[in-house]
Amino acid sequence: MAPIGIVSECFSDFGNFVLQIVCVNSACTYTKILCLSKVLDFHHPHQLKDGLEGFSLDLPEHAETLEQILVDCRDTLKYGVSTGHPRFFNQLSSGLDVIGVAGEWLTSTANTNMFTYEVSPVFILMEEVLLKKMQSIVGWSEDEGDGIFCPGGTISNLYSILVARYRVCPEVKTKGMGALPPLALFTSEHSHYSVKKSAAVLGLGSESVMVVTCDERGKMIPAELESSILAAKSKGLLPFYVNATAGTTVYGAFDPLAAIADICHTHRLWMHVDAAWGGGLLMSDRHRRKLQGIERACSVTWNPHKMMCVPLQCSVILVKKPGLLQECNKLGAEYLFQTDKPYDVNYDTGDKSIQCGRHVDVFKLWLMWKAKGSDGFGSQVNKCLENAEYLYDQLKRNSDFQLVFKHKPEHSNVCFWYIPPSLRALQPGPDRDRRLHEVAPQIKGRMMEKGSVLIGYQPFGDKVNFFRCVFSNPATQPEDIDFLLNEIITLGADL
Amino acid sequence: MAPIGIVSECFSDFGNFVLQIVCVNSACTYTKILCLSKVLDFHHPHQLKDGLEGFSLDLPEHAETLEQILVDCRDTLKYGVSTGHPRFFNQLSSGLDVIGVAGEWLTSTANTNMFTYEVSPVFILMEEVLLKKMQSIVGWSEDEGDGIFCPGGTISNLYSILVARYRVCPEVKTKGMGALPPLALFTSEHSHYSVKKSAAVLGLGSESVMVVTCDERGKMIPAELESSILAAKSKGLLPFYVNATAGTTVYGAFDPLAAIADICHTHRLWMHVDAAWGGGLLMSDRHRRKLQGIERACSVTWNPHKMMCVPLQCSVILVKKPGLLQECNKLGAEYLFQTDKPYDVNYDTGDKSIQCGRHVDVFKLWLMWKAKGSDGFGSQVNKCLENAEYLYDQLKRNSDFQLVFKHKPEHSNVCFWYIPPSLRALQPGPDRDRRLHEVAPQIKGRMMEKGSVLIGYQPFGDKVNFFRCVFSNPATQPEDIDFLLNEIITLGADL
Ligand SMILES: Cc1ncc(COP(=O)(O)O)c(C=O)c1O
Ligand SMILES: Cc1ncc(COP(=O)(O)O)c(C=O)c1O
Numbered sequence: 006m007a008p009i010g011i012v013s014e015c016f017s018d019f020g021n022f023v024l025q026i027v028c029v030n031s032a033c034t035y036t037k038i039l040c041l042s043k044v045l046d047f048h049h050p051h052q053l054k055d056g057l058e059g060f061s062l063d064l065p066e067h068a069e070t071l072e073q074i075l076v077d078c079r080d081t082l083k084y085g086v087s088t089g090h091p092r093f094f095n096q097l098s099s100g101l102d103v104i105g106v107a108g109e110w111l112t113s114t115a116n117t118n119m120f121t122y123e124v125s126p127v128f129i130l131m132e133e134v135l136l137k138k139m140q141s142i143v144g145w146s147e148d149e150g151d152g153i154f155c156p157g158g159t160i161s162n163l164y165s166i167l168v169a170r171y172r173v174c175p176e177v178k179t180k181g182m183g184a185l186p187p188l189a190l191f192t193s194e195h196s197h198y199s200v201k202k203s204a205a206v207l208g209l210g211s212e213s214v215m216v217v218t219c220d221e222r223g224k225m226i227p228a229e230l231e232s233s234i235l236a237a238k239s240k241g242l243l244p245f246y247v248n249a250t251a252g253t254t255v256y257g258a259f260d261p262l263a264a265i266a267d268i269c270h271t272h273r274l275w276m277h278v279d280a281a282w283g284g285g286l287l288m289s290d291r292h293r294r295k296l297q298g299i300e301r302a303c304s305v306t307w308n309p310h311k312m313m314c315v316p317l318q319c320s321v322i323l324v325k326k327p328g329l330l331q332e333c334n335k336l337g338a339e340y341l342f343q344t345d346k347p348y349d350v351n352y353d354t355g356d357k358s359i360q361c362g363r364h365v366d367v368f369k370l371w372l373m374w375k376a377k378g379s380d381g382f383g384s385q386v387n388k389c390l391e392n393a394e395y396l397y398d399q400l401k402r403n404s405d406f407q408l409v410f411k412h413k414p415e416h417s418n419v420c421f422w423y424i425p426p427s428l429r430a431l432q433p434g435p436d437r438d439r440r441l442h443e444v445a446p447q448i449k450g451r452m453m454e455k456g457s458v459l460i461g462y463q464p465f466g467d468k469v470n471f472f473r474c475v476f477s478n479p480a481t482q483p484e485d486i487d488f489l490l491n492e493i494i495t496l497g498a499d500l
Numbered sequence: 501m502a503p504i505g506i507v508s509e510c511f512s513d514f515g516n517f518v519l520q521i522v523c524v525n526s527a528c529t530y531t532k533i534l535c536l537s538k539v540l541d542f543h544h545p546h547q548l549k550d551g552l553e554g555f556s557l558d559l560p561e562h563a564e565t566l567e568q569i570l571v572d573c574r575d576t577l578k579y580g581v582s583t584g585h586p587r588f589f590n591q592l593s594s595g596l597d598v599i600g601v602a603g604e605w606l607t608s609t610a611n612t613n614m615f616t617y618e619v620s621p622v623f624i625l626m627e628e629v630l631l632k633k634m635q636s637i638v639g640w641s642e643d644e645g646d647g648i649f650c651p652g653g654t655i656s657n658l659y660s661i662l663v664a665r666y667r668v669c670p671e672v673k674t675k676g677m678g679a680l681p682p683l684a685l686f687t688s689e690h691s692h693y694s695v696k697k698s699a700a701v702l703g704l705g706s707e708s709v710m711v712v713t714c715d716e717r718g719k720m721i722p723a724e725l726e727s728s729i730l731a732a733k734s735k736g737l738l739p740f741y742v743n744a745t746a747g748t749t750v751y752g753a754f755d756p757l758a759a760i761a762d763i764c765h766t767h768r769l770w771m772h773v774d775a776a777w778g779g780g781l782l783m784s785d786r787h788r789r790k791l792q793g794i795e796r797a798c799s800v801t802w803n804p805h806k807m808m809c810v811p812l813q814c815s816v817i818l819v820k821k822p823g824l825l826q827e828c829n830k831l832g833a834e835y836l837f838q839t840d841k842p843y844d845v846n847y848d849t850g851d852k853s854i855q856c857g858r859h860v861d862v863f864k865l866w867l868m869w870k871a872k873g874s875d876g877f878g879s880q881v882n883k884c885l886e887n888a889e890y891l892y893d894q895l896k897r898n899s900d901f902q903l904v905f906k907h908k909p910e911h912s913n914v915c916f917w918y919i920p921p922s923l924r925a926l927q928p929g930p931d932r933d934r935r936l937h938e939v940a941p942q943i944k945g946r947m948m949e950k951g952s953v954l955i956g957y958q959p960f961g962d963k964v965n966f967f968r969c970v971f972s973n974p975a976t977q978p979e980d981i982d983f984l985l986n987e988i989i990t991l992g993a994d995l
Contacts, residue, residue: 045621047621048621049843049844050617050621050624050625050843050844050847051844053621053622053625054625062625062626062629062866063629064629064630064633064866064869064870064874065869065870065873065874066873066874066875067873067874067875067876068870068871068872068873068875068876069870069871069873071871073870074599074867074870074871077867077870078602078606078867080622081606081610081622081863082606082609082610084621084622085610085612085620085621085622085623086612086618086619086620086621088610088611088612088613088619089611095618095619096613096619098611098613098857101609101611104569106608106609106611107573109604109605109608110604110605110608111573111576111577113601113604113605113608113811114577114596114601115576115577115580115583116583116584116593116596116601116811116812117580117581117583117812118583118591118593118812122545123581123590123948124581124583124590124591125580125581126540126542126543126545126548126579126580126581127548127575127576127579127580128580130545130548130549130557131557134557134558134559135559138559156651156655156813156855156858156859157855157856157857157858157859158856158857159854159855159856159857160651160854160855163854167701170703177700177703177705178700178705178706179700179705179706179707180705180707181677181682181699181703181704181705181707181708182676182677182678182703182704182705183677183682183705184705187676187678197856198831198833198856199856201831202829202831202854202856203854204676205672205673205674205829205831206662206701206702206854207701207702207703208665208672208676208677208702208703208704209676209677209703210672210673210674210675210676210677210678210679211673211674211831212674212675212676213676254835255835310857316608316611317611317612317613317857317859317860318651318857318859334697334700336693336696336697336700336706338693339958339959339960340749340750340956340958340960340968341958343941343957343958345938345941345965346941346944346945347941347944347945347948347949348544348545349544349545349546352545359654359655359658359697359698359701360651360652360654360655361652361653361654361692361693361694361697362593362652362653362654362805362812362813363651363652364651364652364812364813364859365812368576371557371559372569372572372573374559374560375559375560375563375564375568375569375572376563376564376566376569377563378560378561378562378563378564379559379560379561379562380561380562380563381562381563443840446838446840446841446842449841449842450841450842453618453842454842461835462838463834463835463836463838464834465834465835470838470840473835
């Protein structure tokens with residue numbers, strides 16, 4: 006072990022180095038300099054594995070020098086992807102909030118665990134404060150609402166099905182699925198795959214998920230939901246849960262929550278709203294009406310690590326009925342949840358969780374909220390949606406591009422094709438489709454090699470590969486959007 | 501939004517402040533000064549909620565000043581618990597490794613997601629390297645082994661049951677539990693509650709978990725396992741999975757892995773080893789024999805965030821048979837796992853996971869491994885186990901204390917009662933038990949008020965409340981252990 010002095014000194018060096026990266030890369034310090042830097046410096050897996058200029062991934066038998074450790078750190082960042090770059094449009098989580106990073110740093114310095122008040126007094130209370138606040142923003146009353154922070158929206162969605170199943174039949178906790186008739190749950194064809202994944206994990210099976218048709222904008226059609234429920238009943242299944250999405254992953258569509266709530270009410274089904282991506286819009290006076298009806302949900306998934314630009318991981322599952330999460334998951338391990346502690350053990354909230362140890366994900370959000378205020382989050386969201394409208398306007402007036410659907414974006418997703426010169430004269434049909442399908446992957450490949458900008462693509466249903474641009478980094482400016490379109494045109498000109 | 505310059509400056513202030521905390525608190529800088537500082541500064545929930553000297557948890561409508569943010573940060577640390585303090589004996593995760601913290605800082609600066617190589621090229625490869633290394637340390641051959649990092653040992657254990665169930669009947673993924681006869685799984689009475697919790701979550705029901713009797717040291721009795729399996733079969737259940745614990749939570753016991761492996765072989769059951777706590781001992785030449793037989797496991801849980809002192813969260817599930825995790829969990833979402841990418845998409849490992857977004861937990865472990873080498877981890881583990889032996893020796897020779905069991909500790913757990921003066925003359929029996937049961941909670945309460953040291957307690961089976969001391973912080977010295985015992989004697993003298 007190196008002497009203390011050297012370690013501290015190197016750590017300070019390291020700290021200052023990282024500080025510098027954060028300051029340069031952060032949302033607050035958007036500058037021209039940054040835009041000249043690359044979004045990524047692409048290398049194939051075999052290249053990185055073979056080692057690049059003294060950067061070896063191998064784990065040594067004996068300690069390396071601290072100087073080497075610093076080099077390793079620099080290289081790790083160098084060969085990574087700058088998700089905080091204003092020209093990174095690849096994922097729903099982007100940006101780098103300087104206060105959020107500070108929050109994460111303090112969290113790792115505190116290095117504690119969310120299971121009990123005993124070891125996390127401050128963080129447990131912050132979780133309570135944040136949950137209450139988010140519940141009131143959803144529109145629940147003072148005496149309603151419970152929830153927990155958990156490692157991502159998929160786990161949040163899993164919680165919602167778990168709790169809904171428990172509500173139908175509390176015996177399932179001890180007796181398993183055998184205590185229940187075959188169940189059916191409902192979600193739209195545009196919803197996130199975590200619903201199916203959760204159904205598989207929970208032992209319901211992915212086929213218990215009934216996929217409801219959407220309109221051309223990706224919104225669930227209420228009449229289709231209704232008939233899907235009836236069809237399931239007539240097959241002898243027990244419908245119990247509907248997932249409505251507020252902000253779908255690809256199109257950014259908002260399901261009609263009020264109409265879905267009516268149907269859930271009629272059939273007495275648990276209504277969950279997956280607002281992993283769309284929840285951030287609740288912070289904006291201008292956009293929150295798109296989630297009207299969310300207050301009628303039994304549970305809500307909301308990922309501050311997406312639209313609110315909180316560093317990963319930060320996701321919450323909110324449950325309207327208090328006590329249910331605890332009942333559903335409680336096991337009362339005596340080594341952790343002693344009842345004879347010297348404080349109010351209702352604050353030992355860890356038994357609500359399906360985890361034991363749980364990372365502190367609340368602090369960075371709490372700190373950002375202090376630093377921005379609710380209205381600061383609102384402006385940030387507005388900014389991202391303005392960027393989406395700007396892109397939409399540019400696409401509409403440029404015949405090199407074609408929108409996947411004509412409507413103005415509701416969220417910050419904008420889906421479009423680039424039509425390269427060689428395809429412009431072709432008639433719509435299978436031949437053009439086949440060729441168009443290859444355009445986005447090819448441009449994306451070139452883009453990764455060049456490293457100047459990053460955007461995602463995918464096919465969807467009968468639609469061949471198209472680009473999906475998403476905005477969640479408030480540092481992005483209209484000129485970055487112009488840059489994106491020009492870059493696509495440049496990289497695709499010969500296709 | 502505050503001007504950029506001010507934010508950067510404050511962030512640097514903040515960074516330097518946190519740097520200082522890390523350096524003071526970290527394992528490398530154990531000093532007398534630190535021992536004079538408190539482990540915690542206890543306040544009741546209502547006190548913290550009412551606000552202490554300008555520290556309010558409330559979330560504002562408008563931004564607070566950056567100066568206030570810094571105050572908030574200081575107060576958050578002030579009213580928290582110093583889990584890195586060498587006199588924090590309360591939890592299996594303790595200590596504060598300076599390189600580990602640096603790793604976590606870089607991770608949050610990189611702020612990316614483990615789903616694809618596209619956005620995490622370096623971290624995905626680091627995960628592969630770490631998994632291979634850990635598999636080889638477990639004792640699996642080159643062509644065996646798969647795994648994934650996930651948010652905690654509970655989720656790792658859940659994965660093991662999920663994959664074992666899939667192995668019995670792949671149809672369960674689509675058809676649910678209805679595709680299977682009633683299942684039975686086996687775990688010892690000393691095992692972690694996550695096995696039962698996972699069974700409940702997965703839809704098997706907690707009653708499908710058969711609890712196997714242990715000997716007085718907390719080790720599963722193989723003959724009891726055998727008869728438990730036969731009993732389950734005779735009840736028409738389908739046994740499919742055995743969880744053996746390597747390092748139990750309270751006693752630190754190691755189940756006899758080789759004998760359990762024989763039984764699993766005979767009955768063709770999936771053998772899982774929960775080495776969440778004990779896995780670290782594999783790093784030590786002196787202690788790894790305690791896990792002999794682990795190489796025969798089908799899956800292993802190992803939490804570097806416990807015995808290896810890696811900052812939270814860092815847990816891994818290892819699965820011997822390659823491909824199974826992927827088959828079991830894969831859904832192939834097209835927006836994320838495109839097959840027409842410009843690199844080898846086998847590196848897009850995210851579909852192995854039950855999560856979608858996944859926090860980067862690998863980097864801090866990778867960096868610590870570089871900085872310590874395998875042998876550095878080994879010495880660290882040896883040091884913690886020497887501390888446990890030292891405590892054991894002290895307790896044996898001091899009649900104020902009574903060991904919960906006589907044997908030398910195998911792991912770093914030491915369980916004991918403090919017998920206050922008023923109980924010393926009492927005969928063993930219900931009256932003494934009733935009074936002894938109240939001793940540990942009372943001392944713990946006083947300890948929290950005083951804040952000088954922190955240790956956990958619990959009852960177990962027919963044993964009334966006893967202290968459990970655990971060592972995972974290599975900064976702890978024998979004098980801290982002397983301090984602990986003296987403190988217990990002082991705080992309990994009048995009981
Ligand atoms: C033996 C054992 N297994 C599993 C776990 C769960 O680990 P985690 O807290 O990371 O979920 C623990 C936690 O203490 C444990 O002691
Ligand atoms: C609508 C929706 N729900 C849930 C999720 C899953 O969130 P996470 O990646 O945090 O698991 C996503 C992720 O993109 C999403 O878009």
